[in-house]
Structure formats: structure tokens, C-alpha cells
Amino acid sequence: MAKLKQLIFGARSERLQTLPDPAQMPLWDEQPEDLPLASPVEFKTVVKSPAKGQPKRVVLPEHLPREIVVVPLSAKERACPACGEERPVIGYESSERLDYVPAQLKVVETRCEKSACTKCQGPLDTAPAPAQVSEQGIPLPGCWRMC
DSSP: OHHHHHHHHSOOOOSOSSOOOTTSOOSSSOOOTTSOOOOOOOOOOOOOOOOOOSOOOOOOOTTSOEEEEEEOOOHHHHBOTTTOOBOOEEEEEEEEEEEEETTEEEEEEEEEEEEOOTTTOOOOEEOOOOOOSSTTOOBOHHHHHHO
């Protein structure tokens, strides 16, 4: 009974009770000479692709409803600074942004008028674009309410 109590409740040590078996090969010693050598590893040359430029913006889907907003030039901006005549509209600078209407998405394309004088080939003027929620971003204020 005393021996059993000593085993259960007595002081214990983490020392090895027995010496290691001499027939067992130590882990960190050299390998025996009769073992086959591992085959050498073949390395492949990896060529990294050159650094890419800035990411391209994807085109907004064609199936979304579109709304075109035209930003006109003022009468003062349409007048040719060289000869004073009214310049016709020759084109638009357009940008597409995504807007959120509750339960519906639509694309709002903003077109800023550009005009140039056809008589004297004077300077080209473009209507200023309206202010945006985020610089160079495509969401309109309705998309921010979605978040």
C-alpha cells in the first residue's frame, strides 16, 4: 500500500529512467554509409513578368438603364475670344458613373460641351464638369447611401 501511495502521490522527476537503446540510431548523428543518397533537387528558373501599369477601369454594363446629362457652355464661354462670334458645339467629353436608385442601378453619363470657332480656328473651350463625391471614382451620391 505504501509503494502504491508513493507512485501516485510521491515526488516525480522527468529524468530518464533507462538509458537509450544502443541499437537505436541517434537522430542527429551522421547517416550510415549504406543508405542511398537522396536525388538532387532540380530547380526551375522562374521569370517574373514585368511590372504592370495602372489597372484599367472596366466598362459599365450595357444592360443598365442610362441617363444622359448635358452640361452646356455659357454664352460667354461660347463666344470666340479672338473674333467674338458664337462658336458651335463640336463634340462632348463624356464620363460614365454608377448611381443607385433604391432597388435599381443606372448609369449616368455626363457630357460636357466643347466648342471651337470654325472661322478663325481659335482656342477650344470645354464646360467644367460638376463636382464629384470622390475624385476619379465612378459612384454618385446614391451609391454612397447603399453602403
